[in-house]
Amino acid sequence: MTKAETPVSPVGSAPSLRLGGDFRHAGRPLFSGLDLPVAAGRWTCLLGPSGVGKSTILRLFADLDTGGSFDGEISASDGAPVAGRVAFMAQTDLLAPWLDVMGNVTLGSRLRGERIDRARARDLIERVGLADHVEKAPARLSGGMRQRVALARVLMEDRPIVLLDEPFAALDARTRAEMQDLAFDTLKGRTVLLVTHDPAEAVRLGHRIFILAESGLSEIEAPALDPVRPVEAQETMDMQVRLFRALRGEPA
Amino acid sequence: MSAGRAFSEEVTRLQRVRDAVLAAGVALALWQAVVWVTAVPPFILPGPWRVAESLVANAGLIAENAWVTIAEVMIGLVLGAVLGAATALHLMMSPLARRLALPIMVFSQAVPVFALAPILTLWFGYGMASKIAMALLIIYFPVVSTFYDGLRRTDPGLLDLARTMGAPPARTLLFLRLPAALPAFGSGLRLAAVYAPIGAVIGEWVGASKGLGYLMLLANGRAKTDLMFASLFVLALFAVVLYAAVSAFTRRMTRWSSETTDGA
Numbered sequence: 001m002t003k004a005e006t007p008v009s010p011v012g013s014a015p016s017l018r019l020g021g022d023f024r025h026a027g028r029p030l031f032s033g034l035d036l037p038v039a040a041g042r043w044t045c046l047l048g049p050s051g052v053g054k055s056t057i058l059r060l061f062a063d064l065d066t067g068g069s070f071d072g073e074i075s076a077s078d079g080a081p082v083a084g085r086v087a088f089m090a091q092t093d094l095l096a097p098w099l100d101v102m103g104n105v106t107l108g109s110r111l112r113g114e115r116i117d118r119a120r121a122r123d124l125i126e127r128v129g130l131a132d133h134v135e136k137a138p139a140r141l142s143g144g145m146r147q148r149v150a151l152a153r154v155l156m157e158d159r160p161i162v163l164l165d166e167p168f169a170a171l172d173a174r175t176r177a178e179m180q181d182l183a184f185d186t187l188k189g190r191t192v193l194l195v196t197h198d199p200a201e202a203v204r205l206g207h208r209i210f211i212l213a214e215s216g217l218s219e220i221e222a223p224a225l226d227p228v229r230p231v232e233a234q235e236t237m238d239m240q241v242r243l244f245r246a247l248r249g250e251p252a
Numbered sequence: 253m254s255a256g257r258a259f260s261e262e263v264t265r266l267q268r269v270r271d272a273v274l275a276a277g278v279a280l281a282l283w284q285a286v287v288w289v290t291a292v293p294p295f296i297l298p299g300p301w302r303v304a305e306s307l308v309a310n311a312g313l314i315a316e317n318a319w320v321t322i323a324e325v326m327i328g329l330v331l332g333a334v335l336g337a338a339t340a341l342h343l344m345m346s347p348l349a350r351r352l353a354l355p356i357m358v359f360s361q362a363v364p365v366f367a368l369a370p371i372l373t374l375w376f377g378y379g380m381a382s383k384i385a386m387a388l389l390i391i392y393f394p395v396v397s398t399f400y401d402g403l404r405r406t407d408p409g410l411l412d413l414a415r416t417m418g419a420p421p422a423r424t425l426l427f428l429r430l431p432a433a434l435p436a437f438g439s440g441l442r443l444a445a446v447y448a449p450i451g452a453v454i455g456e457w458v459g460a461s462k463g464l465g466y467l468m469l470l471a472n473g474r475a476k477t478d479l480m481f482a483s484l485f486v487l488a489l490f491a492v493v494l495y496a497a498v499s500a501f502t503r504r505m506t507r508w509s510s511e512t513t514d515g516a
Contacts, residue, residue, distance in 0.1 A: 064412050088416040094409045098431045098508040110427055111419035137508055157417065 014160040014191040016040035017082060021072010023056060030056060030068065034217055036210065040077060043184070043192045043227060045206030047199060047243065052212050054195040058163045061193065062086045076161075087159040091166040093146040095138040101125060102134050105152045124152045128182060144175035148182070155186055162187055164194040168201065177231075180204055184228050199243035203236050204229050211246050220246055298478040306478035307485065314467065314479075318486050321464040324380050324452040325494065328387025329444055335388070336395025336444075337437065343396075344403045344425060357393065365390045365451065369458040383455035383463065390451035391444035398443065402436025403429050435509045438502030445498040449491045 017038040023030045030053040038044045046054050059066045060074060063083030076082050095104045102118065105125055109116045125134055128148040138146055147167060154162060167183070168176045184205055196202055202209045205227050209220045220243060223235040230236060280300045286292075287299040294302055307314065343350050369386055376382035406429045414424045456465025464487045471479035 059412075062412075062416050064415060084418060086416055088413060090409055090413075092409055094407070094413050096410065096428065096431070098434070098506075107413075107427075108417040108419075111414055111417050111423050113420075113423060139508065 014041045014189060015076040015078040015080070017061065017074070017076050017161065017191060017193070019057060019060060019072070019074050021070060023053060023060075023066070023068055023070050023072075025056075025066075025068035031212070031216070034072070036217060037208075038191060038193050039208055040191055041189050042207035043194060043205050045202035045209045046193065046195045046212055047197065047202045047209060047247065048212035049197065049247070052214055054197075054212055055165055057212075058088075058165050058193065058195055061161070062088055062163055082161065085159050086161045086163055087154040087157040089150050089154050089162070089164050089167045091169050093138070093143075093150040095146055095149055097138055100135045100137055101130060101141075101149050101152075104138065104149055105156050107153060108157050121152075121156055124155045125149075127155070127186060128152045144171055144179065147171060147179055151179070151183055151186065160190055162190050162192045164192060166196055167194075169196070169198065176201075177204075181228055199240050199247060200231070203239045203243060204231065209243070211243070213247075213249065215249075218246070295475040295477050298481060302478045303481040303485065306476075307482040310479055310482060314464075314483055314486055317462055317464050317467040317483070318490065320380065320462040321383075321449070321452055321456065321487065322490060324383040324455070324463065325387055325448045325490075327380075328384045328452060329391065329448045329494075331384065332388040332391040332444060332448070333395055333441055336392050336440070337399055339392075339396045340399035340403060341425070341430075343400050344429065345422075357396065361393055366454055369454050372455065373459040378459050378461055382458075383452045383460065386455035387448040387451035390447045394443040394447065395437075395440040398440030399433060399437040402433030405436070406432045435506045438506050441498055441502050442495065445495045446491070449487065449494065453487065 018036065019038075020035040022032040022034070034057075036046070036057065046057065048054050056066050056068070060070055061082055063086075074082055076085075096107065099107065102121060102125070103110075105121045106116045106118065122131075122134065125131060128151050130145060130148055130152070133141060133145065138149065141149065150167070164183075168179050171179060180201065194201075194205060203223070206222055207227060209222050211218050211220060220239075223229060223233075223239050225233060225235055284299045284301065287297060298306070339353075343353065365386065368389065369382075372382045372385045372389075376385055403425075410428055410432070411424065414428055419427075452463070453465035453468075456463040457469055460466040464483050468480050468483045468487075471477070471483065
């Protein structure tokens with residue numbers, strides 16, 4: 001793993017990913033014949049209604065328990081296994097309430113029994129704008145600040161692949177936009193797979209945008225504009241309408 | 253804002269103490285009134301004043317026996333908590349221990365611990381050891397079951413996170429499951445603080461030559477009901493102080509947990 005003084009974007013080291021196959025849960029197929037490419041060093045957004053298997057796909061990439069059986073292949077472009085090179089951020093911040101901000105950001109090192117690089121953690125906490133809160137307990141932080149801690153923890157892990165499971169869904173609109181900007185900025189160069197059910201979020205952040213529905217996976221071509229896309233741009237608004245229609249199963 | 257909150261907390265605590273003193277005063281007055289009105293003989297029901305006189309007159313005797321009971325309870329409590337915590341951790345780490353020991357432990361709860369007191373006296377004698385064993389046995393299962401339950405109920409999201417971080421199971425247990433289970437362990441300890449004195453006193457009733465339970469039986473047998481009540485009062489006082497101390501300790505241990513519920 002590369003260790004840097006400041007979080008340098010690991011461009012070139014982040015592989016592209018591919019997940020292909022069938023997934024069955026309780027005897028019933030959740031998806032079959034799926035083929036999802038995740039672009040190297042880019043943001044891929046996976047959009048769709050609840051219960052079609054978006055989170056299952058993330059969990060498969062992260063090698064977490066899915067409660068079902070997967071028949072297929074998960075691969076990275078560099079041939080190395082995907083699991084073990086993944087950082088994970090969920091809708092709930094998953095902060096340990098007994099640890100302060102510093103303790104939560106350095107949780108990974110503590111869990112692996114590695115030396116704890118407090119200077120680097122401090123840098124990253126500063127980077128997400130929480131320099132004044134290093135020693136605060138999560139209970140004393142707002143929801144937005146807690147997600148910032150979770151982001152700093154992801155950055156501390158410094159993995160080339162980042163899986164985001166609706167991490168901004170529980171935030172208010174303004175905080176969400178701020179967090180999206182911050183996450184996009186700090187995770188630059190990493191291979192990011194973002195699961196969301198918010199078309200506006202996918203339009204803002206996705207280099208590539210996929211919709212997963214009961215009928216299967218389809219790609220909606222993203223606007224030519226580079227993310228993070230301004231909300232007020234005409235292309236962004238048009239795209240949002242198209243995505244919304246596609247989500248409802250209407251012709252684009 | 254925090255100063256205002258501290259102030260209001262202080263007021264409510266003062267109010268609570270005042271209310272408690274008031275309630276105790278009313279209860280004592282009622283007690284004395286019943287004694288006067290019904291004119292029951294003192295060996296059936298002595299009045300609170302008579303009990304207080306007996307407490308002062310027998311202070312040395314009561315203190316001597318109280319220390320024995322206190323020592324039994326404290327040693328039993330510490331041993332039971334340590335053994336219980338170790339058992340819960342072991343159950344968590346070893347599937348084999350879970351399969352073998354859990355059914356036995358659950359079944360053993362069908363045996364009332366009181367019923368074991370004569371056997372424990374037979375095995376460990378009339379001294380403190382049998383009472384310590386009673387206190388230990390009576391708190392062991394509550395400690396094991398609450399702590400083990402807490403260890404098992406770690407937020408699955410946190411466990412997923414630990415897995416993606418590449419944490420070995422032993423360190424996940426030590427750094428995630430264990431601290432997350434401390435509030436549950438705390439409620440187990442508070443239960444233990446309530447049960448341990450019961451265990452020790454039952455042990456003393458079955459066979460002892462010292463202790464508050466022994467003194468109560470002795471006083472009862474000689475119709476010194478005022479001494480019996482005085483001993484009971486000291487026992488109750490100790491139980492309350494013990495519970496308060498254990499509560500304060502567990503609150504300190506899991507301060508973060510109450511912060512979460514406050515929302516601060």
